[in-house]
Each structure stands twice: as C-alpha cells, then as structure tokens.
Amino acid sequence: MSAATPLSLPAAIELVAVSKRFAEGPAAVDNIHLRIPGASYCCLLGPSGCGKSTTLRMIAGHETVTSGDILLDNRNITDLPAAARGTAMMFQSFALFPHLSALDNVAFSLRMKGIDKAQRQDRAQQLLERVAMGALANRKPAELSGGQQQRVALARALITEPRVLLLDEPLSALDPFLRIQMRSELRRWQKELGLTFIHVTHSQEEAMALADMMVVMNQGRIEQVGTPHQIYNYPKSEFTARFMGGHNVIETPSGRVGVRNDHMQIQAATESSDASAPNSLRAVVSDVEYQGTYVLLGLRRPARATVTDGDADWSVMLPEATFLARPFHVGESVQLSWAAGQAHPLSSDTAMT
Ligand code: ADP
Ligand code: MG
Numbered sequence: 095m096s097a098a099t100p101l102s103l104p105a106a107i108e109l110v111a112v113s114k115r116f117a118e119g120p121a122a123v124d125n126i127h128l129r130i131p132g133a134s135y136c137c138l139l140g141p142s143g144c145g146k147s148t149t150l151r152m153i154a155g156h157e158t159v160t161s162g163d164i165l166l167d168n169r170n171i172t173d174l175p176a177a178a179r180g181t182a183m184m185f186q187s188f189a190l191f192p193h194l195s196a197l198d199n200v201a202f203s204l205r206m207k208g209i210d211k212a213q214r215q216d217r218a219q220q221l222l223e224r225v226a227m228g229a230l231a232n233r234k235p236a237e238l239s240g241g242q243q244q245r246v247a248l249a250r251a252l253i254t255e256p257r258v259l260l261l262d263e264p265l266s267a268l269d270p271f272l273r274i275q276m277r278s279e280l281r282r283w284q285k286e287l288g289l290t291f292i293h294v295t296h297s298q299e300e301a302m303a304l305a306d307m308m309v310v311m312n313q314g315r316i317e318q319v320g321t322p323h324q325i326y327n328y329p330k331s332e333f334t335a336r337f338m339g340g341h342n343v344i345e346t347p348s349g350r351v352g353v354r355n356d357h358m359q360i361q362a363a364t365e366s367s368d369a370s371a372p373n374s375l376r377a378v379v380s381d382v383e384y385q386g387t388y389v390l391l392g393l394r395r396p397a398r399a400t401v402t403d404g405d406a407d408w409s410v411m412l413p414e415a416t417f418l419a420r421p422f423h424v425g426e427s428v429q430l431s432w433a434a435g436q437a438h439p440l441s442s443d444t445a446m447t
Pocket of ligand 2: 146
C-alpha cells in the first residue's frame with residue numbers, strides 16, 4: 095500500500111431530523127439537520143453538555159436515536175450495528191492496551207473478528223507504516239512518545255477501513271504543547287488519507303485550526319454551520335459571538351450587533367467627545383492584559399466601573415505597537431467606536447442571558 099492509495103472511499107454523512115431524549119431532562123439532541131460532505135474535516139463545537147458526544151455516538155451506532163435518520167452516502171444506517179456502518183471511533187491515545195505492542199494494539203479488532211494471526215499482523219504492519227510507525231511496531235505504548243501513541247491510536251481506528259472517522263475530544267488529555275502538535279498531525283492525516291473526519295471539541299481555537307466545516311451547537315441544537323472564517327467573522331447569534339470569543343456584543347438603537355474586538359477603535363474620552371455619537375460608546379478600562387503581539391483591554395460600562403470582580407462588558411484587542419504608542423490604564427475613561435460595516439446583527443438568545 096503506497097501513501098497515495100486511499101484506504102477506502104470517503105463518505106458523506108447526513109443527519110435528518112435527529113433527536114435524542116434520555117429518560118429525564120430536555121432533549122440532549124433536538125431535531126438536528128446536518129450534511130457533512132465526504133472527505134471534509136468537520137468539527138462539532140460547543141460548551142459541555144450541548145449534545146456533541148451524543149450526536150457523535152449516534153453516528154457511530156453506540157447510541158440509539160429517539161427519532162430521525164442517519165445516512166452514509168444516502169444509505170440509511172440508523173439501525174445498523176456499529177461495526178456494519180463504515181464508521182470508526184478514534185479513542186484517546188491513553189486507551190491503548192498497555193501490555194500489547196503497537197502492532198497487537200492495531201491488530202486487536204481483527205483478532206476479535208477471528209482473522210488469522212499472519213493476516214492481521216500483516217495488515218496492522220501496513221497501517222503502522224502508513225502513519226510512519228512501521229519501525230516501532232514492537233514497542234509497547236509506554237515506550238512511545240505521546241505523538242507516537244496518537245498515531246498508533248489512529249492506525250488502530252483505521253484497520254476496519256472506515257469511511258468516516260469519529261473523534262471525541264481526542265486531544266483534551268494532552269498537555270498544551272503536544273495538543274497543538276497533534277492537532278496539526280490530525281489535520282495532515284485527514285488530508286492525506288482523504289477520509290471524512292468528524293471531531294468533537296469544546297475548544298473554539300481547536301475547531302478553527304482543524305475544520306473545513308464547523309458546527310456550533312447549543313443545548314442540543316445547531317446554532318450555526320460554516321467555515322471557521324464565516325463563523326468567526328459573521329456569527330449569527332449572540333450565543334455564537336460570545337462562545338467564539340473575540341467579539342463584543344453591543345446594544346444599538348437598531349438591535350444587538352457583534353463587532354470583533356480587533357475591529358474596535360479606542361481613544362481617551364474628553365469633555366468634548368460626544369457620548370451619543372453613532373457607532374460609539376463610553377467605557378472605563380477595567381483590565382490590561384499583555385499577550386505578546388497584542389494587548390487585550392477589558393472595558394466596563396461607566397456605571398460598573400468600580401465593580402471589583404466579575405467580567406468586563408467589552409474588550410478591545412490592540413496591536414502591541416499601537417498600545418505602546420498610547421498606553422491605556424485601568425480606570426481611564428475611554429470612547430470606543432467602530433465602522434458601521436464592521437457591525438453584524440445578532441439574533442438574540444435567551445440561553446446566554
Ligand atoms: P457534550 O458532549 O456536548 O458535553 P453530551 O452529548 O455528552 O454533551 O450530553 C448532552 C446531554 O445529554 C447532557 O445534558 C448530558 O447530561 C445528557 N446525557 C448524555 N448521556 C446521557 C445518558 N447516558 N443518560 C442520561 N443523560 C445523558
Ligand atoms: Mg462530550
């Protein structure tokens with residue numbers, strides 16, 4: 095098998111009116127419609143408890159649906175057992191069997207299927223070579239680096255020749271440095287293998303780094319679907335704007351708008367500056383955080399200026415040089431403004447208020 099040979103053909107996944115209700119509480123997944131194109135890297139993103147894992151587990155066949163249909167390339171797989179769907183789950187690297195070699199870890203599911211030893215070891219070796227781990231096939235997980243373990247976990251998931259690979263927070267147990275390294279590996283493997291990846295994460299940064307297609311979820315529903323660029327630049331709802339971060343939600347006479355915090359201007363408020371000028375507001379600096387390339391200013395409504403705890407109402411991200419040319423200080427009264435074209439209307443969201 096050469097690196098150019100596809101393992102299997104990528105498949106599109108479609109969810110049609112899919113819901114999941116557990117015994118008590120509101121629906122964990124509430125009437126979701128979603129089409130994920132084949133060979134794409136899709137990230138399901140949202141806060142803890144919003145239904146990401148339940149959605150993924152229903153696609154995998156590890157959880158039944160309460161209603162709705164799941165299609166893989168137009169074939170209805172809703173009632174198929176997990177092993178017959180053409181999907182596979184990649185578990186976190188620490189789920190490798192510690193007493194088995196990399197090779198035996200990868201071959202494990204073939205052993206369960208009763209495939210003979212020579213054949214399954216052959217196949218496992220091919221897959222380890224595919225993920226550049228061929229030379230380390232006889233090492234146990236403890237003798238491998240975190241990154242190497244991750245690749246064994248990937249090979250182990252690929253041995254069933256899935257058309258869709260499902261990953262539930264695969265990087266969350268890693269330290270921050272390895273997490274960033276591993277996420278670029280995952281992205282590279284997805285492109286190289288040409289498979290459809292569906293990756294669950296609660297990290298907007300991780301989703302933006304990885305996804306061709308991002309699905310923002312909130313309370314069992316889909317808030318917004320789009321490319322990272324579309325979602326970051328044009329969040330449709332207050333929930334998405336706040337969850338993605340880097341945005342200000344501002345009340346204007348025509349409703350709520352979102353403005354990126356690096357698209358805001360800030361200047362000292364003077365007695366002559368007009369507090370009621372359009373596309374502007376008065377604020378007090380409540381926090382100055384140096385971030386290297388940028389300086390992040392936290393800002394409060396003047397009425398909340400003296401509150402000593404709690405979040406800022408808004409933020410402004412200034413390039414370091416801009417800040418150094420005119421530093422702002424905690425307690426300083428300022429005027430914030432933005433170009434009309436930088437403000438995007440937001441649908442209001444009761445869940446976040
Ligand atoms: P996420 O992965 O986004 O953090 P989940 O899909 O795990 O969220 O959970 C969504 C909701 O469904 C949560 O309220 C959770 O408590 C509930 N839930 C998940 N699994 C079960 C279960 N097996 N039994 C009952 N409730 C569950
Ligand atoms: Mg989860």
